Amino acid sequence: MIDAIQKPNKQQIQAVAAIEAIVQPIDAWSAATLTQLLAQDSYHLLLAAESGVIKGYCLYQVLFEQAEILRIGTHPDYQRQGIASQLFSALHKTLFKNNVTQLMLEVRADNVAAIALYERQGFKTIHRRSGYYQQPNLPAVDALILQLEYG
Incomplete structure (x- = not known):
């Protein structure tokens, strides 16, 4: 629910x-x-x-x-x-009712499972932020900006 x-x-x-x-x-x-x-x-x-x-x-x-x-x-x-798919379904319905035409999100480029979920939802990568996620003693990870167009 x-x-x-x-x-x-x-x-x-x-x-x-x-x-x-x-x-x-x-x-x-x-x-x-x-x-x-x-x-x-x-x-x-x-x-x-x-x-x-x-x-x-x-x-x-x-x-x-x-x-x-x-x-x-x-x-x-x-x-x-x-x-997560149920959450996306509810979100899509809510946004559609409120005349939202574009949904965006940011994800770590190394989060393969999340990226696969987002792509199944129809998101497309529109931008890459090189080295955005940084932690001490670890290599930097890019951020991907994904977008979904409604309508």
Whole structure:
């Protein structure tokens, strides 16, 4: 079950932050950061939940006819069960209803599984940021900017 949450409660935000810490260990967004973003009208959250258990989430921003996925994640216990595809389906319907014509996201060039998912959703690479992701003692990784056109 996918819920579009206008005003997520503290527990929902904490659950998303906990998943973030697992799936984005290097640069996870905290509950405080998520709360600050979601206080703004342009930021929205989709939650994949069942029996009160949040399995995945999609945080996105809408500015006029454009939208950007800022974060999307599925708890490891529920990966490979179609949660991300369900989130995308709900997101596409929501954006279409709101006359959004373009959806963008950024992904690490070495995240092969995510890139495959995004390509199945119809995203195309429109730009590469060379050496964008940098960590001490590791080689830099490019960022790919992907875009999906509606209509």
